Amino acid sequence: MVAANDIYFLRNIWYHAMASQDLKPGQMVSKLLLNEPILFGRTRSGKAFAIRDICPHRAVPLSCGWFNGEDVQCCYHGWRFDPAGKCVEIPSLMDDQEMELGRFDVRAYDTKEVQGNIWIYMAEDERQSVPPRFDVPRVPGFDDDAQPVVSYTMRFPCYLDHAVVGLMDPAHSPFVHRSWWWRGAKLNPEIKWFDPSPYGFTMRRHTMANMGRGYWLIGGVPDNEIRFSLPAVRTEETVTKKYRVTNLTTVTPLSDDQTDVTFQLFWNIPWGFLLKPITPTLINAFLGQDRDVVIKQQEGLKHESVLRLIKDSDTPARWYYQLKKEYARSQQENREFVSPVKTQQLKWMA
Ligand code: FES
Ligand SMILES: [Fe+2]
Structure with missing residues (x-):
């Protein structure tokens, strides 16, 4: 017998996030995964990334803001975050106001792209930066550059x-x-x-x-x-x-x-x-x-x-x-x- 409504999700494992074709350079896509709002983006140079889709300032989804192909800007007060989740700008600060921006980083997720798919590693704990224990799954018989037909x-x-x-x-x-x-x-x-x-x-x-x-x-x-x-x-x-x-x-x-x-x-x-x-x-x-x-x-x-x-x-x-x-x-x-x-x-x- 199996309890049908025993709901839990595995952590510290790779999940399929989306097909590569669904994330174009310069584009961002917001997606809920395992009940977590995640913002996927692809830089102009083609690298896919994933960060938490919530601004650490006052919690507006970052996906409501703008992406210039290099960093994401929140639509509320314009804070900027790079693809690694680092806070790189707080526009309301005057030049002589010092602030350690690193305190406002957003969670970044490990992603890996092979065979036309983006995989995301859903770690248990965001502070624990344990590298993934194993590699992403692959389609046997096809090389890493293969794309799904x-x-x-x-x-x-x-x-x-x-x-x-x-x-x-x-x-x-x-x-x-x-x-x-x-x-x-x-x-x-x-x-x-x-x-x-x-x-x-x-x-x-x-x-x-x-x-x-x-x-x-x-x-x-x-x-x-x-x-x-x-x-x-x-x-x-x-x-x-x-x-x-x-x-x-x-x-x-x-x-x-x-x-x-x-x-x-x-x-x-x-x-x-x-x-x-x-x-x-x-x-x-x-x-x-x-x-x-x-x-x-x-x-x-x-x-x-x-x-x-x-x-x-x-x-x-x-x-x-x-x-x-x-x-x-x-x-x-x-x-x-x-x-x-x-x-x-x-x-x-x-
Ligand atoms: S809520 Fe994002 S910058 Fe203020
Ligand atoms: Fe079936």
């Missing part, structure tokens, strides 16, 4: 865990994703090996048997491997002799009941541009089905706080809850993370 973000009106569990659940497809272009309602047996992998688990690489109807497009029967890691990063590699298609799905909590799901595709298919115009429509339809059922679930969760997860088909969901709990505990106790996942074969009908 398609990137699509959808907001789910639910708590993080329900979006994550909904996306990793292997048994919902025949009911939620019925469509002529993907699959019908017939159930087939699935038997797969799972192994622990860093901060998560991997569905072991195998040759796909029950292919969805779209796979002929990528040149034959592919191999498939799905990897999940905390806080909510899923990659699915689909590889044929000729081509490689990798889906990156990330889930990021904005608040207790708003969550962003970003679905991206990376591929090396030379004629892939032909598919590009239709993919956003397909992704929208597909993710929309996941979101719609989660919206229905929200109705039930107002009256029920316990989830009764079963073996095998809900085992990935159970692992998710265990992994999250263990990560939080290992942080609290300041010790190494010990994976609760053991190599196991899972069987289900889907």
Whole structure:
């Protein structure tokens, strides 16, 4: 049994903040992440940064002010902050009035940009400047300069865990994703090996048997491997002799009941541009089905706080809850993370 409304977010871990394409040079974007208002900006020279979106003077959001491509100026009294959060100017000060501006710095967040995505490290404590313990997640098989061919973000009106569990659940497809272009309602047996992998688990690489109807497009029967890691990063590699298609799905909590799901595709298919115009429509339809059922679930969760997860088909969901709990505990106790996942074969009908 799992307590459905036990709301907490992991700290000291990288979250997907946004796709690089959503932050242009000279632009700032304000976004709530883990209930914290954060201002993202990209300098004119192209470097992305993130600082707390609240002016330390009298709490006006800095996003209400101006960004000249180098520093951010508050709209109320014009205090200026650089991309590292340092207060660099207080316009009301006379030349002979000394003030240590460093007392008014705003919190800055570590960010890192790879493969067309901006990641943010949500440290536990702003004063504790512990460098991130590990690097940002990467899409396997593509180098750091690779860009997603398609990137699509959808907001789910639910708590993080329900979006994550909904996306990793292997048994919902025949009911939620019925469509002529993907699959019908017939159930087939699935038997797969799972192994622990860093901060998560991997569905072991195998040759796909029950292919969805779209796979002929990528040149034959592919191999498939799905990897999940905390806080909510899923990659699915689909590889044929000729081509490689990798889906990156990330889930990021904005608040207790708003969550962003970003679905991206990376591929090396030379004629892939032909598919590009239709993919956003397909992704929208597909993710929309996941979101719609989660919206229905929200109705039930107002009256029920316990989830009764079963073996095998809900085992990935159970692992998710265990992994999250263990990560939080290992942080609290300041010790190494010990994976609760053991190599196991899972069987289900889907
Ligand atoms: S509130 Fe920002 S400068 Fe005064
Ligand atoms: Fe789904």
